[in-house]
Amino acid sequence: xxxxxxxxxxxxxxxxxxxxxxxxxxxxxxxxxxxxxxxxxxxxxxxxxxxxxxxxxxxxxxxxxxxxxxxxxxxxxxxxxxxxxxxxxxxxxxxxxxxxxxxxxxxxxxxxxxxxxxxxxxxxxxxxxxxxxxxxxxxxxxxxxxxxxxxxxxxxxxxxxxxxxxxxxxxxxxxxxxxxxxxxxxxxxxxxxxxxxxxxxxxxxxxxxxxxxxxxxxxxxxxxxxxxxxxxxxxxxxxxxxxxxxxxxxxxxxxxxxxxxxxxxxxxxxxxxxxxxxxxxxxxxxxxxxxxxxxxx
Numbered sequence: 001x002x003x004x005x006x007x008x009x010x011x012x013x014x015x016x017x018x019x020x021x022x023x024x025x026x027x028x029x030x031x032x033x034x035x036x037x038x039x040x041x042x043x044x045x046x047x048x049x050x051x052x053x054x055x056x057x058x059x060x061x062x063x064x065x066x067x068x069x070x071x072x073x074x075x076x077x078x079x080x081x082x083x084x085x086x087x088x089x090x091x092x093x094x095x096x097x098x099x100x101x102x103x104x105x106x107x108x109x110x111x112x113x114x115x116x117x118x119x120x121x122x123x124x125x126x127x128x129x130x131x132x133x134x135x136x137x138x139x140x141x142x143x144x145x146x147x148x149x150x151x152x153x154x155x156x157x158x159x160x161x162x163x164x165x166x167x168x169x170x171x172x173x174x175x176x177x178x179x180x181x182x183x184x185x186x187x188x189x190x191x192x193x194x195x196x197x198x199x200x201x202x203x204x205x206x207x208x209x210x211x212x213x214x215x216x217x218x219x220x221x222x223x224x225x226x227x228x229x230x231x232x233x234x235x236x237x238x239x240x241x242x243x244x245x246x247x248x249x250x251x252x253x254x255x256x257x258x259x260x261x262x263x264x265x266x267x268x269x270x271x272x273x274x275x276x277x278x279x280x281x282x283x284x285x286x287x288x289x290x291x292x293x294x295x296x297x
């Protein structure tokens with residue numbers, strides 16, 4: 001039986017900084033005898049809105065497992081001319097990585113609108129395309145039939161996302177196929193939780209039955225209403241960046257009330273105010289679930 005964690009290069013391992021993708025990285029390392037081939041690259045795309053604990057965890061995995069992790073951030077730069085490298089990203093590290101949403105805000109300023117559940121420009125530009133550009137620069141000769149693989153940490157209990165991903169191979173960027181080894185190995189969030197419960201170190205963010213509420217961007221608009229409410233109740237200061245982004249978007253909007261990350265919820269400013277007055281944050285918020293995107297756990 002083939003080992004789903006044995007990856008053929010060239011390939012990119014998309015490391016979100018969460019427990020699931022870290023578990024996947026450990027299994028891939030073990031399948032390769034503890035050291036990855038030179039043409040398999042572990043990449044973390046930083047938006048600047050990840051929790052400090054996430055950044056520390058990425059670095060700790062790299063240090064403890066002796067595996068290089070490439071830290072990338074999106075940059076506003078012209079599209080490259082034919083034959084020249086793509087400069088629309090920068091390689092950073094744990095010390096220099098943005099921690100106040102700088103790449104995210106720069107993208108919003110460039111596009112002049114906020115991302116939303118329909119147009120997820122944050123995921124597309126700050127993560128997916130940024131990692132693709134890194135690989136395209138590394139392997140400019142990649143063509144449709146000999147492209148590079150993208151290894152994504154989607155689990156067996158996320159098969160609806162796995163099916164969608166396999167139907168979305170981006171041949172224009174040279175990415176020929178997506179690997180989903182966790183799904184192939186029938187790994188679930190409880191498998192991942194059990195691993196980290198027994199590990200020598202862990203991501204220092206709360207684990208709720210295999211889910212990390214503060215994982216990925218701290219107050220991402222795709223998180224469920226109850227999750228958002230709970231975080232703002234405990235950490236209202238985390239919502240200030242999101243509230244300011246909405247206020248700036250409102251100031252340049254053509255019509256009032258049209259600049260929000262989500263129109264089916266109160267603004268971040270209103271949720272902050274409610275938390276300070278001990279109001280019911282859920283009073284006019286639907287009881288929904290987190291919407292999955294390509295930001296894996």
